[in-house]
Amino acid sequence: MGLRIEHRQHKGLNNRVENSRQPTRRRERQMKRFKSAGQAQRFLSIHDPISNLFHLRRHQLTATTYRSARKEAFEAWADISYAALAV
Template structure:
């Protein structure tokens, strides 16, 4: 839903707020909720799938770098102005601050990746697999671009993609269960458990926030 959709849903329930208030709530509390979601999710996989996506910020093109593991779980995103070796190296180093060295890296044939990898000592012994970007072979990363595109359309463009997507990705995936690999009963049970944990996090009053 867009922020205006949420504004209208709250109005239906007797809560009068503007969509800008909803945006402020997301900015204020989103990072806290995203950290709680990351703390309880399972250990990430050992394969990184990396890909880039062009987005517009205030009418100017930017590159959103994204990494997911072999299970399709989003690991991290980084918004940068360029799509070159320096940008790729910065993304590699950001990833290594949060995750252990992977066993394998999968990217398209952008030459910035191997050039940047050669300058990061921790990745010297990591296997690097290249796929053709036009063949849509790197589906793990490309599929994770789709929710971003939908949100970009619904929000009529991003005001701050880095801040929003850093929080949006983990929270969305907390509820995005692999239904095709689960029975209906298992899906309902796991969804109830995740909703219960979400309510525990969001109902509690954040420290230092007045009622």
């Protein structure tokens, strides 16, 4: 058949694809939606700690451990949100 396929192997060829999944790149994509950089920074500085509270590494936990961690996260969030309302 004689199909000619070029196989390129270099350690830097996939950098653009791999870097798009980095946490800083995700934050940059989120910042595009805001009118100003200051507004985006204020939102993201609050959003990241809250999202880390709820994003558990599911593949490393058993179902029972995962459920108890989720329950603790929701209880912590309830305490934080009720405290903010009281102020």
